[in-house]
Amino acid sequence: MYYDPVEAMDRAALEELQVERLKETIANARKSPFYGARLAGVNPEDFKTPADITKLPFTTKDDLRSQYPHGLLTRPLDDFVRLHASSGTTGTPTAVFYTQKDLDTWADLMARSMHCCGCRKSDVCQNMSGYGLFTGGLGIHYGAERLGMLTIPAGAGNTKRQIKLIRDHNVSVLHIIPSFALYFAQKVEEAGYNVKEMPWRIALIGAEPHTEEARRKIEEMMHIKAYNSYGLSEMNGPGVAFECVEQKGMHLWEDAYIAEIINPDTGEHVAEGEIGELVMTTILRDGMPIIRYRTRDLTRFIPGQCGCGRTHRRIDRIAGRADDMMILKGVNIYPMQIEQTLMAMPEVGQNYLIELVREGVSDQMRVKVEIKDEFFVEDMRALQGLQKQIAKNLCNEILITPRVELCQSDSIPKAEGKAVRVVDRRGEED
Amino acid sequence: MYYDPVEAMDRAALEELQVERLKETIANARKSPFYGARLAGVNPEDFKTPADITKLPFTTKDDLRSQYPHGLLTRPLDDFVRLHASSGTTGTPTAVFYTQKDLDTWADLMARSMHCCGCRKSDVCQNMSGYGLFTGGLGIHYGAERLGMLTIPAGAGNTKRQIKLIRDHNVSVLHIIPSFALYFAQKVEEAGYNVKEMPWRIALIGAEPHTEEARRKIEEMMHIKAYNSYGLSEMNGPGVAFECVEQKGMHLWEDAYIAEIINPDTGEHVAEGEIGELVMTTILRDGMPIIRYRTRDLTRFIPGQCGCGRTHRRIDRIAGRADDMMILKGVNIYPMQIEQTLMAMPEVGQNYLIELVREGVSDQMRVKVEIKDEFFVEDMRALQGLQKQIAKNLCNEILITPRVELCQSDSIPKAEGKAVRVVDRRGEED
Secondary structure: OOOOHHHHOOHHHHHHHHHHHHHHHHHHHOOOHHHHHHOOOOOHHHOOOHHHHHHOOOEOHHHHHHOOOOOOOOOOHHHEEEEEEOOOOOOOOOEEEEEHHHHHHHHHHHHHHHHHOOOOOOOEEEEOOOOOOOHHHHHHHHHHHHHOOEEEOOOOOOHHHHHHHHHHOOOOEEEOOHHHHHHHHHHHHHOOOOHHHOOOOEEEOOOOOOOHHHHHHHHHHHOOEEEOEEEEHHHOEEEEEEEOOOOOOEEEOOOOEEEEEEOOOOOOEOOOOOOEEEEEEEOOOOOOOOOOEEEEEEEOEEOOOOOOOOOOOEEOOOOOEHHHOEEEOOEEEOHHHHHHHHHOOOOEEEEEEEEEEEEOOEEEEEEEEEEOHHHOOOOHHHHHHHHHHHHHHHHHHHOOOOEEEEEOOOOOOOOOOOOOOEEEOOOOOO | OOOOHHHHOOHHHHHHHHHHHHHHHHHHHOOOHHHHHHOOOOOHHHOOOHHHHHHOOOEOHHHHHHOOOOOOOOOOHHHEEEEEEOOOOOOOOOEEEEEHHHHHHHHHHHHHHHHHOOOOOOOEEEEOOOOOOOHHHHHHHHHHHHHOOEEEOOOOOOHHHHHHHHHHOOOOEEEOOHHHHHHHHHHHHHOOOOHHHOOOOEEEOOOOOOOHHHHHHHHHHHOOEEEOEEEEHHHOEEEEEEEOOOOOOEEEOOOOEEEEEEOOOOOOEOOOOOOEEEEEEEOOOOOOOOOOEEEEEEEOEEOOOOOOOOOOOEEOOOOOEHHHOEEEOOEEEOHHHHHHHHHOOOOEEEEEEEEEEEEOOEEEEEEEEEEOHHHOOOOHHHHHHHHHHHHHHHHHHHOOOOEEEEEOOOOOOOOOOOOOOEEEOOOOOO
16 A cells, blocks of 8 residues: 555654654764764754754755855765756855665655555656756656656657657656646647547646646646645755645655754744744765755645555645745744635635735735626625625734735736735835 | 676677577567567577577568557566657657666666776766657666766756866766767867866767767867767667777677678678678567667677777777668668768868769769868879879778769858768769
8 A cells, every 4th residue: 555664654653763863864964074063062862852853953055055065975975876956057056966875765755755646566657857957857757667667758848749658658647847737738639639538647746836726727627636746956856745645735754854844033843733944854865964954945734644544744835935934013924825815715816916014113914906807896895895805814824914905907017027926115104 | 897797708608698698588579479470480499609690580670660669578568667769750659668677787788888988986977968768868877877976967958057067076977969079168168168177088979970080079179088889779778889998999798789790781791890780689688679670770890809808899880871871883882981981081171972873884983072272283193193092092991993073172062951972873864
């Protein structure tokens, strides 16, 4: 039923394993110049539970930059067989180095991840993402082969050839970028095929953040089950956390990582189920362990047991970047929370704008929301009701009641390029 | 000294190994629908020496097409983990399937190949070719990792980033497409670096056919040693034959392949050292053995022992495609032979044209040759001398004395797209 029995390991035993591996990780990390200095005063015997990890300092992206290229390596360069690097076109790049053992661990985690959402040895997997320095390509590739699937390294682009390969080889699993999936579905129809008759059944769509709504749309348009995943190069790449067939959050593989969710301001753990910044520690990495890495990615642990029986905790889909956090009346708020609340309401249109303003001595949030034409009626009472409902739904999510202003379609100016969703006017006269 | 002791195996023992593996291959191949029928009457006990392989029928590209996709597979599809396919934009594509064992064999052969030209575990290898369905990318990648080199999957393009990676990570081995190498050397200089100060020492440049002259130019301009390799997807991909540090031909790994060189017209073996079509049999392939595959690639066995001590025979760089062969007065002639002879002469310019004409009852070859301006002098005697020398050099190579016509620079019309080097006028009135 599981790829690896560890997936359903008893929590107490799993946490013991984590502590054991954390101690090994501290000892190993100290062999690197960076952690040798930073962990000088740390005594591995002080670590009795996974929560003791808070005794260790954070590692940040800036640390990785300042240590570029070799400051975190625990072994001579000769022992490494793979390097992935960020493009570093702006500023110092970061690089991640892998020993053969690390590649094996990564392939195993990736194979487990794909198995967890229903992929099997008998599947045919077409990897439609680019290869190269991007960890998504080779990560999925090695995992698919490790699981024993027939793996087609199709790479990105060339829609016609992709379709032919899928049809010729009965491809049942696609690794496809979510933003490409809808375009691809359309191209398949244009080529004269019915998506319902395509041999695929599973799409792995983790490489870009996307909403639940986008996932459902992909599932509908492609007639496929789409599974979300989470990963980042600093933690190997994809295969850090993956959805099971329940599609209710991504199991984070806790035998390989210790995950924490913190308030990005205070560095303290948030309460169970609250949103915050994901902090990750590798406890199964050989050549380049990273301790308490501030991912800047926002998510929360999903409380409760998963129906699949796996005991590894689930994280929710990424709700944005910690750098996007707003603080209002002492409460941390993320734009993604507001977006998700708004987009769940059928009356809400395409666009919205969050304004933070100062009124007297207190800060306020105003949310301008475009309403679909069919709901933007002359009935003032209905509009006021809608306005109140939006404010209430937002308050349930962010614990603050914003002033909601309803707008007509297309009345909020659109930014060129990346959408501007938050304007902070608290420094201005209001 | 060798990656694998088999590289210097005693010839007699190597040939015994070949016969043993050929027998196994026949037995294995028969499990596939295609060879099950084609080899029905073959008795493995009839094979005593590698030369007995001539008792087996050829396999052609058309066979691979007609058997697409599964006709050559000896195992259930479940047992395969990789598929590479030709683009098949024109006509039926071909596909090659690999079991995990096949990928391991391929990675070992590739690692051996890279070791053979001087790559070591301590090297850092930047793979500058595209990945995906092209076997060159993943083939080199898996081999580099298998050898234990730190492998950077840079992929194609992005010259600036390539240069930064090479400098930041002390890249000593490049896998680079020959036609890109000269452009790249220029870009490195334009970026303000001296190629002599770059950390590289070895370029693997096998993915495209290229001349010895092009290799020497790459070596000079990049200040690097460039090594040629040979491979084709039907025989796994790269790693079929590779140059050793002697740079005198490519050792073809005879423990994994039985190679023959035939007259493409008659199918008979050519005399030792003569040019002809390379025919290849896999004797170490698990899931998709291919017997006596007509590669259409022209080369010859290089006679004699190699200074490196390896006993596996060497093939010469590919001299063109069998489909380009001309027959004149019963002699097989390949345009590449003429090109190489002409380009070795300092007086010869950029362009030439081969014309086949009928004169009375006999066929003749005319070769128009552009002469560099500084040699195109008024001294008729000097020009006649040059003309005779060209005819003599060509006769030494192709055994026929063509009529040589000297032309001024740019006087031979250039074709748009692929150069037209041969015009057959034997059907026309002359």
